[in-house]
Amino acid sequence: MVIPKKVLTFILVLAVLVAAGYFIGVKKILQPKQNQSVGETKAPSGTSGGTAPAAGAKSAPGTPDQKIEATPLPVKVATAQRGDLIMTLKSPGEAFTERKITIKAEVSGEVKNLYAAEGKHVRDNDLLLAIDDTRYRLNLERLEATRLKSLSEMFLESQYAASEQAAAVPAGALDRLKAAQSDFEKAAIAYEKGVLARDEYDKIRKVYEMALIEAGRKKDEIMATSKNLTQTEIDIKIAQIELDKTRVRAPFVGILTDVKVSPSERIEAGRELFTLVDLGRIKVKAKVLESEIGKMKAGREVDLRFSAYPGKVFKGTVEAVSPVVNADDKTCSVFITMSNPAEEIKPGMHAEVEIAAEIFSSRLLVPQEAVLVRGGRKLVFVVEGDLAKWRYVEIGLENERYAEILDGVKDGEPVIVEGHFTLAHDARVSVVK
Secondary structure: OOOOHHHHHHHHHHHHHHHHHHHHHHHHHHHHHHHHHHHHHHHHHOOOOOOOOOOOOOOOOOOOOOOOOOOOEEEEEEEOEEEEEEEEEEEEEEEEOOOEEEEEOOOOEEEEEEOOOOOOEEOOOOEEEEEOOHHHHHHHHHHHHHHHHHHHHHHHHHHHHHHOOOOOOOOOHHHHHHHHHHHHHHHHHHHHHOOOOHHHHHHHHHHHHHHHHHOOOOHHHHHHHHOOHHHHHHHHHHHHHHHHOOEEEOOOOEEEEOOOOOOOOEEOOOOEEEEEEOOOEEEEEEEEEHHHHHHOOOOOEEEEEEOOOOOOOEEEEEEEEEEEEOOOOOEEEEEEEEEOOOOOOOOOOEEEEEEEEEEEEEEEEEEHHHOEEEOOEEEEEEEEOOEEEEEEOEEEEEOOOEEEEEEOOOOOOEEEEEOOOOOOOOEEEEEOO
16 A cells, blocks of 8 residues: 555654654753752852841751740649549439328318419418308307307306305315325326326226316316207317318418319319429439448438439438338339429439449549550559659549549649540640639
């Protein structure tokens, strides 16, 4: 195959142009680097390639003759000090209140005024409900009239009897009264002490009362009984009590809930009206295993956490430990009291209970955050001046917050609790609050 001359000429010219372009491009790239190298070589000799630095001027960063000083690392510290190491037990619990009562009507009638309302705070003796008292007031007035009548009749009879010659007191009656009174006083003391039976006491009292009657000392009481005055006075007291019960009052400070009655409603005795709850002092019932009962003591402090208030810790005190172990789950109930002035805790709330079970006094303690493990050994960093010193330590007892130091740190030394995870021995540090 013969290639035409024109085609060969075109290919040759194109190859020459491509080669020329390649060499020109490479030269442009290399020329600036050569100029820069020449300038850097001439600069120290004072030629036009550069100016020598003035005497005393600082070297540029990164030059071999500059010494860079490390920036102190910010850390937080706590002081190693002696204190009580408290070992705690954790247990679930439930809040309850002992002062929760359902108030019931004690007499029947129509609700005249209702002062109770759901969620209302009441004080001791506040009026909560009033029942129409017309019938009870009239009954009391009737009995008062009957009493007045009996009293008048007795007075008239005593006036007539005074004008007559009083019957003589039987011989020896006063001596028998004196002896019976002495026996009765001794029997009363013995009965109160529990050394005399009730039957014997009643028998001696009856002898004493008969001696009073024989001596004429119960004349007025006998006359009052004959006129039914004594029974009337008893009926008056009962009527007064029933009248008072038409006013339902709060027996203690608390909050009303579960109101079940309405104004003008007819209610009967025994009807449930509302519930009164005292949230001022709440109790928590927790359970511990029988193996831990010996560590529970009344008066120990307790930390309480409720899911309704995450991150908040409430304080309580162990009030009592149940003397009975549950046979089913082998646990023992622990009762805890806590103050609840803001009424945040409600009966029935679930609690996470942390009870102080054992207390070890005068132990050298550091926060758990201060203890690190490197190479399988425990250590802390102690601040000396502005340097962090690496100290291997021997740990004794521990709880979630503190570790006991047996060796390696002295009382009063500052240990780093934050910012020390990447520290090295003798690293410069700056303590921040």
